[in-house]
Amino acid sequence: MKVLFTINGRKVERETDAGTRLLDLLREGLGLTGTKEGCGEGECGACTVLLDGRAVNSCLVLAPQADGKEVVTVEGLARGATLHPIQQAFVDEGGVQCGFCTPGFLMAAYALLLRNPDPSDEEIRSALEGNLCRCTGYTKIVQAVRRAARALREERA
Numbered sequence: 001m002k003v004l005f006t007i008n009g010r011k012v013e014r015e016t017d018a019g020t021r022l023l024d025l026l027r028e029g030l031g032l033t034g035t036k037e038g039c040g041e042g043e044c045g046a047c048t049v050l051l052d053g054r055a056v057n058s059c060l061v062l063a064p065q066a067d068g069k070e071v072v073t074v075e076g077l078a079r080g081a082t083l084h085p086i087q088q089a090f091v092d093e094g095g096v097q098c099g100f101c102t103p104g105f106l107m108a109a110y111a112l113l114l115r116n117p118d119p120s121d122e123e124i125r126s127a128l129e130g131n132l133c134r135c136t137g138y139t140k141i142v143q144a145v146r147r148a149a150r151a152l153r154e155e156r157a
Contacts, residue, residue: 005066007032009075016063023047023058025066026073032102033076038132046054048104049073055111057130074103077110077122085155086110086148095144097135104131118154121146 007030014029014120026032026049033153034060042057049058050072051065077084083091083155086109095105105128112119112127119127124145125138133141 001064003063003067005068006070008072011068014063018062018064019042020063021059022049022051022061022066022071025063026058026071029063032073032075033050036100038100038104043130043132044101045104045108045128046101048107048131050107050111053111053114055108055130057128072107072110074106077106084110085151086113086145089144089148089151090141093140093144095136095141097133101131101133101135105133105141109141109148112145113149113152117156118149119145 001016001018001119002013003016014025016025016029021039023035026035035049036046038044038057042060045057047058048055051061052069077087086106090102090106096102108128108131112124116123121142124142128141
C-alpha cells in the first residue's frame with residue numbers, strides 16, 4: 001500500500017506493508033536513523049517522534065497510520081547546520097550521555113514546548129515520563145528542557 005505523508009517538512013510517498021511500523025519505515029525506508037528502537041514495546045521512549053504535533057512511540061504506530069499526516073523526527077529539529085535550541089540546551093546542560101535515548105527525549109520535550117512554552121519542572125517531568133535513560137539521572141535533562149524553554153521564549157520576544 002502507498003503511504004503519503006510529510007516528513008520533516010517534505011512530502012514523501014512510500015510503498016509499504018500494512019503491518020510495517022512507522023519506526024521501520026523511518027529507519028529503513030527513509031534512512032532517518034536518529035529515531036532509535038529500544039524496547040519495541042512503547043515503554044522506553046527511544047523511538048519518540050511527533051505525529052501531527054503529538055509525541056508518539058513510533059514502534060507502536062503502523063506506517064499506514066501516518067498517511068496524510070505530518071511526522072517530525074529528531075533530524076527535523078536542526079536549522080541547517082545550527083542545532084535547535086532544545087538540542088543546544090541538552091548539550092550545554094549535559095543532558096546527553098551515551099546518546100541512545102536523547103532523540104526520544106528531544107522529541108518529547110519539543111512536543112511539550114510546542115504546547116506549553118513555560119512549563120514547570122513538574123510539567124516537564126510529566127511530559128518526559130515515558131522516556132527512560134540509564135545514564136543521566138534525569139536532573140540534567142529537566143534542566144536542559146527548562147533552558148530550552150527560556151531560549152525559545154527569548155527567541156520569540
